[in-house]
Amino acid sequence: MAERELAEQLHGMTESAVADTRIVDEDVVRILRFIGSVVAVVAQAFDEVLGTLIEVSYLRPEHLREPRRSELLADLDRVMQRSRYRDAEEICSRLHHLSEHYEAVIKPKLGGLADESSWGEVFWLLQEHEGRIISMVQSRIWELHRQLEAASAGDVPKIRDQATAARREIDGMLVQLWELRNRILGVSGDVGLLELIEVGRRGDAGSVAAQRS
Secondary structure, X not given: OHHHHHHHHHHHHHHHHHHOOOOOXXXXXXXXXXXXXXXXXXXXXXXXXXXXXXXXXXXXXXXXXXXXXXXXXXXXXXXXXXXXXXXXXXXXXXXXXXXXXXXXXXXXXXHHHHHOHHHHXXXXXXXXXXXXXXXXXXXXXXHHHHHHHOOOHHHHHHHHHHHXXXXXXXXXXXXXXXXXXXXXXXXXXXXXXXXXXXOOOHHHHHHHHOOOO
């Protein structure tokens, strides 16, 4: 799915930037800070979606009775509306700023890496910030809303399974993204990529960047 591809591609961009000795340390630091900012914005966009999917993944037949069905539908509506009109406005504004920063500052420092075709999701997100982030959020919610609206008791297992699959997908993406951010910044006493590069330990940073749990 697109979300997991985005997480994998951000990992790949990090590894490639650290490993490319044509990029000086100061520029690698700027690139890593930029990647950390993208991670934070994407994670913000999906946090509430994940909470809603967890709730629907525990759907029971009695939840289809009123007023509970209407409450669940209203929760789904709120995620979509807030994604479009409030949270997404902030998120897309930040992505727009990141897009401009990428074009003006980061892209020139990436050199040939800026044309890496396997990073399509990253560049797509930055180039199509408003539509892309909203569609990524809403695609996980709209179909569940449609099914729940007309559901009978026999439809509950299917809806629950769909919500569970989407939840696992997004949860997996968020885990990957926060692992990457933690590698960049350092956590729990571990030295992060930024610190390693800033103190001149580029080789050690390359080993950390390539790690996978």
